[in-house]
Amino acid sequence: xxxxxxxxxxxxxxxxxxxxxxxxxxxxxxxxxxxxxxxxxxxxxxxxxxxxxxxxxxxxxxxxxxxxxxxxxxxxxxxxxxxxxxxxxxxxxxxxxxxxxxxxxxxxxxxxxxxxxxxx
Numbered sequence: 001x002x003x004x005x006x007x008x009x010x011x012x013x014x015x016x017x018x019x020x021x022x023x024x025x026x027x028x029x030x031x032x033x034x035x036x037x038x039x040x041x042x043x044x045x046x047x048x049x050x051x052x053x054x055x056x057x058x059x060x061x062x063x064x065x066x067x068x069x070x071x072x073x074x075x076x077x078x079x080x081x082x083x084x085x086x087x088x089x090x091x092x093x094x095x096x097x098x099x100x101x102x103x104x105x106x107x108x109x110x111x112x113x114x115x116x117x118x119x120x
Contacts, residue, residue: 040113
């Protein structure tokens, strides 16, 4: 991964991958062994925990997909981008911004912020 857009697209591809084995393969190849994911609602350390978190989000929102909002940017090993989670072709009701740190081109740390979440 050489630019911010490629990083963001690769990251969202993992979150959108519905096949568990394929998702776990993407994580095994693209994330460090001790990777950390944290946002206001969940936290995972290591590839298997992160894979479980992603699977849980997919179960909760089976008809939603992640899409890139705006243009990613970054410098060095750091990338930030905004995303939307919603129905394909529709306005995403959930929006967020993630900050990614890479280690040797792999996802090592992701800190996520929820920018818009519908009221319960």
